[in-house]
Amino acid sequence: MKAVFRRIFSVVAALPLPQKVLSSVERSSALGQGKGWGAGTIAQEVSACCSLLAEKPRLLVDIGGNRGAYAQEFLKRFPDASVHIFEPSSYNVNILKPLFSSVSAVNVVGAALSDKSGKLTLYADKPGSGLGSLSKRRLDHFGIDMNEEEEVPVIRFDEYWKQFSSVFPVIDYVKIDVEGHELSVLEGFGDFLEQVKLIQFEFGGCNIDTRTFFQDFWYFFAGKDFSLYRITPRGAIIVPAYREADEFFATTNYIAINKRYA
Numbered sequence: 001m002k003a004v005f006r007r008i009f010s011v012v013a014a015l016p017l018p019q020k021v022l023s024s025v026e027r028s029s030a031l032g033q034g035k036g037w038g039a040g041t042i043a044q045e046v047s048a049c050c051s052l053l054a055e056k057p058r059l060l061v062d063i064g065g066n067r068g069a070y071a072q073e074f075l076k077r078f079p080d081a082s083v084h085i086f087e088p089s090s091y092n093v094n095i096l097k098p099l100f101s102s103v104s105a106v107n108v109v110g111a112a113l114s115d116k117s118g119k120l121t122l123y124a125d126k127p128g129s130g131l132g133s134l135s136k137r138r139l140d141h142f143g144i145d146m147n148e149e150e151e152v153p154v155i156r157f158d159e160y161w162k163q164f165s166s167v168f169p170v171i172d173y174v175k176i177d178v179e180g181h182e183l184s185v186l187e188g189f190g191d192f193l194e195q196v197k198l199i200q201f202e203f204g205g206c207n208i209d210t211r212t213f214f215q216d217f218w219y220f221f222a223g224k225d226f227s228l229y230r231i232t233p234r235g236a237i238i239v240p241a242y243r244e245a246d247e248f249f250a251t252t253n254y255i256a257i258n259k260r261y262a
Contacts, residue, residue: 034232036204036250041231042073045253048236049173049200050077052229052257057081057172057197061157063113063185064177066130067092068099071106074173081105082168088112088152091128109160111153112178115187124148133179137209158190165192170261174199180206183216193224197261200231204251217254218242226256 050057058081062071065085075083082105087093093110100106112120112134123146124132131137134154136146161171174196176182182201186193203214219242221228229236231253239246239254 032233034230034237034252036248036252037231037233039251041253042070044233045175045200045231046070046073046077048229048231048253049175049198049255052236052255053172053198054261055172059168059172060084061171061174062086063157063175064179065092065096065108066177067095067128070175070177071100075103075106083107084109084164086111086113088122088150088154089124089128089132090150090152095128111155112181113157113160113188114154114181114184115156117155117159118153119151120154122150122152124150131179133206133209134181135179135206135209137179137206156188156190157185158188158192161192165195169195171196172198176201180210180212183212183220186220194258194260197258199226199256200253201256202251202253205249208249214246214248215242215244218246221256225259227259227262229255229257231255 057078060071060074060081060083062074062083062085065071065087068085071083071085075081084107085096085100086109087096088111090110093108096108100108112122114120114134120134122132122134123136125139125144125146126148129148131139131144131146133146139146171192176185176199178185182203186199189196201217203217207213218228218239228239230239236255
């Protein structure tokens, strides 16, 4: 089969096609695999995650909640569930708290998560921006300056979760979107990672700035006995093995499934 595909691609590559056409084919092929399909797809992301859960989730831990769109989508489907939202931007926290003030099962935490506790600088192009990161990203090529700065509290998840672990011995659903610092967040889970059923995380251009690679995620989760899936227009598809071709730095969403609960 591989030999057949090689012949087909060799023929296509030899055709005198304009660069725009070849770029369009490349882009369409990537999107079909879910690579770069990660912006503005919240409803599809939640659907893909739910398709991999055997039971209705009672709990969402939303890390990098921004202005609450993900939590709202989740609660539309599971209105009786509990939600813990972590968001470091004070601008966004001032939006989140009134937004969920009437929902007693939602807890908004004005802090970033990482592998250490303390204080760090949150960088953004404007207050409350979805580009906010604990790294000062280099985005000159997009005409974006990350000159908005705010000192924010940073905590480890395991230190926070001790007070809730008796109520929720299993964590159904975790979503992580922290602009390149996802691995640090995962390290901060400590032993509680074993109790997590599903983790959705983002990978893309932010990981260029933090110098983290898909290979790092692959081996991290393989070592913790999780399977990896990529969210695509056709739903979640398993990533059976690491390939260098997966180092695709456009926003892509992945799901890690704990084999203990599969």
